[in-house]
Amino acid sequence: MSSPDFAKLGAVYPRYLNAVVLHGLATAQAVGMGPTDLYAVGTLVFHGRMTSGELAAKTGLTTGATTRLIDRLEARGLVRRVPDPADRRRVLVEAVEAQGVDLDDALAPAREKLARVFADCTADEIATLTEHFERAAPAFHEAIEAIRDAR
Amino acid sequence: MSSPDFAKLGAVYPRYLNAVVLHGLATAQAVGMGPTDLYAVGTLVFHGRMTSGELAAKTGLTTGATTRLIDRLEARGLVRRVPDPADRRRVLVEAVEAQGVDLDDALAPAREKLARVFADCTADEIATLTEHFERAAPAFHEAIEAIRDAR
DNA sequence: GCTAATATCTGCACTCATGCAGATAATGTT
DNA sequence: AACATTATCTGCATGAGTGCAGATATTAGC
Structure with a gap:
């Protein structure tokens, strides 16, 4: 067995992340949401229920702006x-x-096209991908914390 | 060999995508970029050089607003x-x-934490992941087109 | 060559999210 | 019970991004 091809991964991965983020932005725009709103909903989905003040801390907004955010x-x-x-x-x-x-409508195209990508995978590959997603998600959240603390 | 566990994938995947998008937004905010600017740079990186008018079409802005976007x-x-x-x-x-x-600084934490995730993978797993990223990126871009056309 | 069409840029005005400061309500402290 | 602290909300003002319409420069058509 050869050693992992990190060079190819390094070439492919940034373009992939770029595509995911772009899709997220396009989705938000399609439903008329700004970036802060998108971020807030995503944060609430991930971390679960929290107080207005905690949400303000997560988003970096003042409590006043957060009130309006929640209103929207x-x-x-x-x-x-x-x-x-x-x-x-x-x-x-x-x-x-x-x-x-x-x-839901805005996400439909992505669901359909990605279902096609996953459909071609073997059970082992799906297991590998699932485990990666499971481990990568917290890594991204840790990176978010690091970025926020660095400011 | 059992059949692919799509149920688990379906549970994990949305949270993962959410994390990626949130990280993208946090990164943009950390460097003082708005969503449109982030989207435009991502589009240019993915599709390569294009005219001001084409960028206007991709972003959905008027040509006037695009001039200012490029200025920024x-x-x-x-x-x-x-x-x-x-x-x-x-x-x-x-x-x-x-x-x-x-x-680059803003992306450093993500690079470090994800390197750790990938480091634990076998060569086969890296190959599986790389292939998935390679196939998923175009899928997201197709989905973006679909969202845009639907408006 | 003259006119029409095209690509980008500029002036002006407007919307919207946000910060700031003060108001209100509830809790903790002595 | 009185006072300080905390959490959220509201009024006002500001700034950033954007649309719109017109200006300018270039190309295409007759």
Whole structure:
């Protein structure tokens, strides 16, 4: 068995990440969402319910701007405000499970085209890919923390 | 050999894509770039040099707004204007190969953490992943086209 | 050569997200 | 019970990105 071909990976991977990010931006634009809104929803989906203040910290916005952010997302039905029973000053924000229909429509092409890519894979390959995705996702989130802390 | 576990993939994959997009947004924000600027640079890197008008079509902006977009990117040194020798009305825009140092810094954490993920893979796994990235990138770009055309 | 069409650029105005500062409500502290 | 602290929200102002319409330069057609 030969050693891993990291050179080829290094050539392919940046273009791949680029494509994923571009697709994310195109999707957001298609449903009329700005980058902050997209980021906030993604953060809430990943980390789960959090307070308005925590969301402000994650996004780097002031608490005032975050209030407006939540207003926008709530108006779109992407997010829900839940009063914190333990501390009635606080507002918990959570992503609504059934995301908007328009968002679903915008993601349909990617779903279809990627399903075709995955369909050609063997069971072993799917297992390899799944494990990679499982490990890479936290790595990206750690990198996000590092970027934020560096500022 | 069992059949591919698409159920698990379906559970893991959206969170992974979410993480990639979030990281892209955080990176852009860290270097003070807006979503359009990020999208434009990514498009130029992927598709290579193109005219101002073509970039306008890709981004969905008017030609006027695109002029300002190119101004911003050029001021940052991310992009270069090249006069078209065949048609002197036209301006070709191309990504500068040596991207800004600050962008490189912002990507460093991701590089490091992902290198660790890839380091644990066998040569076969790297090959599987590389092939997937190679096939998925065009799929995302096709999806982008589909989203754009649908509007 | 003259006119029409095309590509990019510029002036102006507008929208929208955001920061800032103060207001309101709730909790903790003594 | 009074006061300080904390969390979210609101009013106002600002700035960045964008559309629109017209200007300029170049090419194509007759």
